[in-house]
Amino acid sequence: MSPEDGADVLVVGDGPIAASAALIALRGRRRVLWLGGEEQASSSSDDPRLFALAPSSIELLRRLGVWAEIPPDEVQLYEEMHVFWAEGGRLHFLPPTRRGMILGAMVPAVSLRRGLERTLAAAGALIRRPRAVLVAREVHAGRISLRAEDGCAFRARVVLDCEGRGGTLADLAGSPRRLYEPRVRAIVGVVRSSLPHDGIARQVFAREGPLGLLPRADGALGYVWSVSEPLARSLLAMGPEGLAQRLSEASAGLLGRLTPEGPPASFPLVIQRRLRLVAPRLVLLGDAARTVHPFAGQGLNLGFRDLLALEPLLKNAPDPGAWVLLRRYERRRYPEDALAVAGLETLRRLLSRPDPWGMRARALDLLDRAECLKGLFVRLAIGPETSLPP
Numbered sequence: 001m002s003p004e005d006g007a008d009v010l011v012v013g014d015g016p017i018a019a020s021a022a023l024i025a026l027r028g029r030r031r032v033l034w035l036g037g038e039e040q041a042s043s044s045s046d047d048p049r050l051f052a053l054a055p056s057s058i059e060l061l062r063r064l065g066v067w068a069e070i071p072p073d074e075v076q077l078y079e080e081m082h083v084f085w086a087e088g089g090r091l092h093f094l095p096p097t098r099r100g101m102i103l104g105a106m107v108p109a110v111s112l113r114r115g116l117e118r119t120l121a122a123a124g125a126l127i128r129r130p131r132a133v134l135v136a137r138e139v140h141a142g143r144i145s146l147r148a149e150d151g152c153a154f155r156a157r158v159v160l161d162c163e164g165r166g167g168t169l170a171d172l173a174g175s176p177r178r179l180y181e182p183r184v185r186a187i188v189g190v191v192r193s194s195l196p197h198d199g200i201a202r203q204v205f206a207r208e209g210p211l212g213l214l215p216r217a218d219g220a221l222g223y224v225w226s227v228s229e230p231l232a233r234s235l236l237a238m239g240p241e242g243l244a245q246r247l248s249e250a251s252a253g254l255l256g257r258l259t260p261e262g263p264p265a266s267f268p269l270v271i272q273r274r275l276r277l278v279a280p281r282l283v284l285l286g287d288a289a290r291t292v293h294p295f296a297g298q299g300l301n302l303g304f305r306d307l308l309a310l311e312p313l314l315k316n317a318p319d320p321g322a323w324v325l326l327r328r329y330e331r332r333r334y335p336e337d338a339l340a341v342a343g344l345e346t347l348r349r350l351l352s353r354p355d356p357w358g359m360r361a362r363a364l365d366l367l368d369r370a371e372c373l374k375g376l377f378v379r380l381a382i383g384p385e386t387s388l389p390p
């Protein structure tokens with residue numbers, strides 16, 4: 001039997017959720033075949049994104065041994081988030097009053113990728129294959145088999161679809177897609193500010209679109225500015241200096257003068273949700289299941305929560321592809337998924353609307369004093385109860 005035939009778990013994708021899923025399956029003593037694993041092992045990523053990881057995600061990474069592989073001086077813990085609006089109004093979010101709680105940690109995408117790769121390299125026998133475009137799926141005699149464009153076939157007891165939003169598997173699995181947002185683009189990069197960030201994550205609802213200014217451990221700021229496609233094109237055409245000037249203006253000088261550190265990157269955003277999270281012997285995880293707007297820094301965190309729900313199935317179940325277990329996973333994840341995507345979209349639209357009469361600013365000032373309500377938002381964002389020390 002070739003490795004292509006003998007796997008328990010077939011992971012597809014080369015992002016952080018695929019790498020983490022492969023690790024969990026290995027820890028559960030499964031035979032794991034990973035399409036995309038070769039890309040993960042060889043890539044020297046120049047992704048400038050900074051991920052805001054919630055405590056529940058950090059706890060999972062700790063348990064998997066990944067956190068210990070990320071150098072502490074690359075991680076910026078943050079205890080406060082400040083949200084501002086161009087027309088006035090602001091909100092301050094703090095962790096729940098339990099001692100030792102944080103809102104999360106800012107981790108460069110590159111550091112997370114390297115941490116995952118180091119942990120995987122030490123985790124045992126993993127069969128890695130290059131990525132393949134999958135064109136057919138068949139389920140037969142307790143196994144699922146996938147056929148690639150080039151004719152190769154792969155068989156396993158369960159497939160973990162971690163292809164992100166652009167893969168073919170979710171369509172092959174017949175999962176309908178709900179699209180929420182006309183295309184926008186996120187411009188991402190690193191700047192230095194003349195004022196210190198003080199470890200605070202800031203989100204500015206600028207007129208052009210939400211702008212996140214995120215504290216990095218090296219004292220610089222990661223930024224994510226989500227704007228319309230035409231504006232993104234003209235901002236990118238300005239070059240790093242011109243863009244940094246526009247970022248300073250959009251953030252109303254909140255952190256003083258901003259100067260660029262390296263060129264920006266950009267990511268097209270499509271906000272969508274799959275209406276089925278499982279099909280026979282196949283599970284959708286991470287961005288393959290849904291993609292949310294980055295303004296709330298929740299996308300990867302939702303993917304890690306998928307993995308938390310899937311972990312028992314990968315570790316303990318005699319048959320990891322048993323339909324009853326997959327349906328249990330779907331029932332557990334579906335409500336949060338629906339709430340997260342629709343809720344975040346509604347919130348983003350409400351918060352991005354112009355406010356010519358200053359109604360929102362007044363409402364926000366009231367909300368800023370409603371600690372109970374703000375506490376609820378924070379609990380939703382930081383994930384299931386954790387005992388995470390800073």
Ligand SMILES: Cc1cc2nc3c(=O)[nH]c(=O)nc-3n(C[C@H](O)[C@H](O)[C@H](O)COP(=O)(O)OP(=O)(O)OC[C@H]3O[C@@H](n4cnc5c(N)ncnc54)[C@H](O)[C@@H]3O)c2cc1C
Pocket residue numbers: 012013014015016017018035036049050051052053130131132133134162163164165166167168186188224267285286287288294296297298299300301302303
């Ligand atoms: C600008 C920006 C900022 C963000 N900031 C945050 C944040 O602060 N916090 C947070 O929680 N989330 C954040 N997110 C969201 C986060 O990036 C995603 O949720 C996360 O990357 C999803 O991981 P994934 O592995 O599911 O998918 P992806 O990262 O999309 O990875 C999937 C990969 O699989 C590859 N692939 C597709 N098909 C195949 C195949 N057949 N074989 C092999 N490989 C394949 C794809 O090319 C892709 O590289 C942000 C997103 C953006 C765009």
